[in-house]
Amino acid sequence: MDLTPDQAALAVERHDCPNCDAPAGSACRTRGGKTAAKYHTPRFVLVPALREELEIPVPADRLPGRVWKQGPALAVSCPRPAPSGW
Known part of the structure; x- marks a missing residue:
């Protein structure tokens, strides 16, 4: 894995979890x-850089083992339309 544990966590959390329905x-x-x-395997395999990993631990600042709380919603960016060449 070329990502640090915090980078891996951020990359995984860009996706909704297909296993537990945790939102992005x-x-x-x-x-x-x-x-x-x-993190659940079906979620972290959505990140190409992490597909070969066997598991990705949840960082301590997310409080694993404690009552789950939804994190902040991620802003969804819409791609800009390509300029028309008229």
């Missing part, structure tokens, strides 16, 4: 409603 900007959660200790 939030760590994964367990079935018991706590913050997961590691």
Whole structure:
């Protein structure tokens, strides 16, 4: 992995989790409603640089093992339309 653990976490959290439905900007959660200790595989394989990893731990500042709280919503950027060449 060429990314630091914090960079990997930010890259993973750009995507919604297909496993636990955690929204983009939030760590994964367990079935018991706590913050997961590691990101779910279906989520981190969405990041090409992390596809070969076996697991990606959730950083300590996301409080793994404690009650899950939704992180800040990520701003969605819309690509600008290409200029028309008229």
